[in-house]
Amino acid sequence: MPILHWLTRDDDTRAVRSVPYRLLQEDPSHSCGDADAANMLIQGDNLEALKALLPFYAGQVKCIYIDPPYNTRSAFQHYDDNLEHTQWLAMMWPRLELLRDLLAEDGSIWVSIDDNEGHYLKVIMDEVFGRSNFIANVVWQKKYTVANDAKYLAENHDHIIAFALNKGIWNPNRLARSEEMDSRYRNPDNHPKGPWKATPLYAKRTPSEKEKAFKITFKNGVEWCPPKGTTPRFPYETLRRMDDNDEIWFGADGNASPSRKTFLSELKISGAPAPTLWLHADAGHNHEAREEAKAFRADTNFDTPKPERLLQRILHIATNPGDLVLDSFLGSGTTAAVAHKMGRRYIGIEMGEHAVTHCAPRLSKVIAGEQGGISQSVGWQGGGGFRFYRLGPPVFDENGHIRGDIRFPTLAAHVWFSETNTPWSGRGKSPCLGIHGGRAYALLYNGILGDRRPDGGNVLTRSTLQLIREAIAKKHPAFDGPVTVYGEQSRLGAASLEREGITFKQTPYDVKARR
Secondary structure (H helix, E strand, O other), X not given: OOOOOOOOHHHHOOHHHHOOOEEEEEOHHHOEEOOOOOOEEEEOOHHHHHHHXXXXXXXXXXEEEEOOOOOOOOOOOOOOOOOOHHHHHHHHHHHHHHHHHHEEEEEEEEEEEOOOOHHHHHHHHHHHHOHHHXXXXXXXXXXXXXXXXXXXXXXXXXXXXXXXXXXXXXXXXXXXXXXXXXXXXXXXXXXXXXXXXXXXXXXXXXXOOOOOOOOEEOOOOOEEOOOOOOEEOOOHHHHHHHHHOOOEEOOOOOOOOOEEEEEHHHHHHHOEOOOOEEOHHHHOOHHHHHHHHHHHOOOOOOOOOOOHHHHHHHHHHXXXXXXXEEEOOOOOOHHHHHHHHOOOEEEEEEOOOHHHHHHHHHHHHHHHOOOOOOHHHHOOOOOOEEEEEEEEEEOEOOOOEEXXXXXXXXXXXXXXXXXXXXXXXXXXXXXXXXXXXXXXXXXXXXXXXXOOOOOOOXXXXXXXXXXXXXHHHHHOOOOOOOEEEEEOEEOOOHHHHHHHOEEEEEOOOOOEOOO
């Protein structure tokens, strides 16, 4: 597969390794609503924030939407959009790598971009996500007017480049059908299934070797086989059943080439596949987005906010209620606001001060039940909550070892992630972290056994091993396999550890940052 080369490519493709794992520290003064809400608003550099999320959310995010700087050589107040091409690629590559690691196996990523970097973005996303996982390049009509002062062509669209992590299992939701779509269906023969539209019985592609050509004689005596160079849409048995149910149309006079009756009643259940051209009437436009942003703060001056209807369409296609959504270039907060109203969980990351001045107030108004944007169309009445976080100090020191003042849940998440490459979902109340790949993992740290003496509960002894086994048995009664134990010291000799099926690793020295 062709790859894109730029001046600092070798360094940029390795950049994630040098990004520190940082703590996420809540600032309750900017949090709002339900204290148990799983929604997060993070202020800080999105590269470090994404790395901080990995031990807890790797493989968990169903949909990522980002609207990165477009590199238009025009200076934005809140974004440095005046980046050279190499700098822009250097910024995007490591972030795309981390976003890929956060995606669920059936998840997708959608990136808004314009023509300045859009084609280069597609090439590097081919490499990061795999060319076979490309979904589509959606063209969104962001302007409904033509700029008469345009020197060349009047630009009125953006791209939204979409990739799946695994296209083979990605399953998009369909859109509701419009009245204009439904108006094309008629019922000239009064079929009991109602209005229908004639559609071909064949597809315009050359059949494979496994697809054998056949001929069928319908009950009215008409013989049919797929035209040369085409493939039948239905097997012989299905066509026979459709014919028996009067679902084949031969024209009003009975002499037309046979076609299938596609019934509107069946399509209304499944909906319509999303097109790749999104007109402003269906997905909103820039002016609409700016008015929505001003409704939350009159002096807002974001040049390129996105309308709530655009994010509603993406989240409708790519998620279901309860799924986790991530936007690491949150901007004015649209993605989080729409996800909140649509009943999705979300994580929003924004570096600038407007995480405090714009995003948090906007989400607070959403919680209070504001009625702008998509609120009425989704029946939004308010509720829920979000937690506000800032980036704290690094979890690991300059040698890659865990810092001594880290709390048990944080260390547990990093131990689990470094061993299994999956996020930890425990609560930090048991030394048993879980079982993965036929092996149990346990952590003796920070007095998890109720004994905080230096040589007490954090040391592997016969008694603490017994407590570990009891904790494992409580969660996994049938487990009888090997155990990896992290602790400050082990009082058990090598022979005892081998006999017990124990691999001991010392904290903080054996807890290394996953590169």
